[in-house]
Amino acid sequence: MTSETPSTFDGRLLIGATGSAAVALLPAYINALRATFTGTITVVMTHTAGVFLPPHTVSLFADRVVTGARDAWQQENPGTLAADHDLMAILPSSAHTLSAVATGAAPNMLTATVAAAEVPVVFFPVMTGAMWAKPAVRRNVDQLRLDGHHVIDPQVGQRYDVALGGFVESPVPPAPPAVVEVVREFMPRRGPVAD
Template sequence: MPPLCNTLVLGITGSVAAAEAPALIRHLRRELARDVFVILSRTARKFVVPRVVALHSGHPVLSDIFDEAETMKVPHVELARRADLLLVAPATAHVLAKCAHGLCDDLLTTTIVACRAPVVFAPNMNDAMWASPVVKRNVAMLRELGHHIIEPTWGFEVADGSPSFGAMPPFDNLVKTLGDLLSRVRRAEKAG
């Protein structure tokens, strides 16, 4: 079966769930996208090794630290133009706030603002942060801007292993939600 999208841009931010990026990339490439280009935030690099991510994506990793093979003249413009879908997973409270307020101070947020394809955030944080009025306001603002939020689910606190609501959904659920979104976008394009 052909992939639902040719190019998926994956933004990985500095959450402990970033450590699962190689498995997520494999899942996305197998189930959804022909090509996955990855932007690592500065803090994501503390949880995942760029070379490992590049091996799984098949492309050099992009970030604000240009120590990888740079093949794009203006990465945020080129990636935004190529993208059929831009996914931020995991999405921290920090990146949700920056994007809700249009702050473009790194490659990921600049690419998001330049992107005309659907932008999807898959938050990952502890339950106190997810329940925070500030995070709720920023999520509402992102939805008003036309972005999509994949609601978190139950997981476990890194600090003490206790159950907590705020984890990214399992990869199968994530991919199914993205596939449904891409199908709706295609139907709307055909109808319009």
């Protein structure tokens, strides 16, 4: 194997998709993961995430999509979701989700699953520069880290602002290869399967 060909890795990945417009990029992230990640990918979506990106579209890329619909609660509940996965990646993570998890709130299926998780949880915050700089958001990020979660600081780059009709410098979602490397880093290594 050459250094140009990354090795494959596996596990059971749970991606939490929140109500950031950047959720529209989720299929690109899943496709990038598929290049080297051979495990399963489940996506749990908040209601607002489903407004930006329909769950049936996400189901074309993920092995399973969970929306927290009340009629599916017995099969898809926070405890089961948390127990059935090796790693959670909140991608993208809105300021609202950071706040809810930092304070122990569980207003939806995603945040309740984070509360029930005993596996690593990695947050990829995506929001405007003004929001990212707010003391309350910074306190929430600090609290998440103190609680043992991993928060990947967004990079600053150019993004299109619909309201302004042009590009602005702002925190931007990480490139798909960067997300793959973070997932690889935090995915617990599983031992060989016994016969």
